[in-house]
Amino acid sequence: MLKKKIIKKTAETEVTFEFAQKGIKSVSLVADFNQWQPVTMKYHKKDKAFRTKAKLPGDGAFHFRYLLDDKVWENDHNADDYVPNPYGSDNSVVFTGIKK
Structure with a gap:
C-alpha cells in the first residue's frame, strides 16, 4: 500500500x-x-x-519492488502503475507531484 504526503516547502513527496x-x-x-x-x-x-518512508522529488515516476524473505519478488497491489522490466516481470511505479 502507498500513502503520499506532499511537502510543498521542499517540492517533495x-x-x-x-x-x-x-x-x-x-x-x-x-x-x-x-x-x-x-x-x-x-x-x-x-x-x-x-x-x-522515503522523500522523493516532486513530479516524478519511480520504479520499485518488494523483496520478501530475500528471495521472492512482489509488486505493490496499490501501485500507481506497472511497467515491464528487463527480467520478464513488471515493476511497480509510484508517481509524485505537487498539486497547483
Missing part, C-alpha cells in the same frame, strides 16, 4: 511504502531511487505490516 502478508519474515524495498539496493522495512506488530 513523502511516500510510505507498506506490505503485509502472512508468513513473511522480512521485506525489503528495492527501487530506482535507492540504486536498486535493498532497504529493510520495519515490522509493525500492531497492524502486522512492514513499512518504510
Whole structure:
C-alpha cells in the first residue's frame, strides 16, 4: 500500500511504502531511487505490516519492488502503475507531484 504526503516547502513527496502478508519474515524495498539496493522495512506488530518512508522529488515516476524473505519478488497491489522490466516481470511505479 502507498500513502503520499506532499511537502510543498521542499517540492517533495513523502511516500510510505507498506506490505503485509502472512508468513513473511522480512521485506525489503528495492527501487530506482535507492540504486536498486535493498532497504529493510520495519515490522509493525500492531497492524502486522512492514513499512518504510522515503522523500522523493516532486513530479516524478519511480520504479520499485518488494523483496520478501530475500528471495521472492512482489509488486505493490496499490501501485500507481506497472511497467515491464528487463527480467520478464513488471515493476511497480509510484508517481509524485505537487498539486497547483
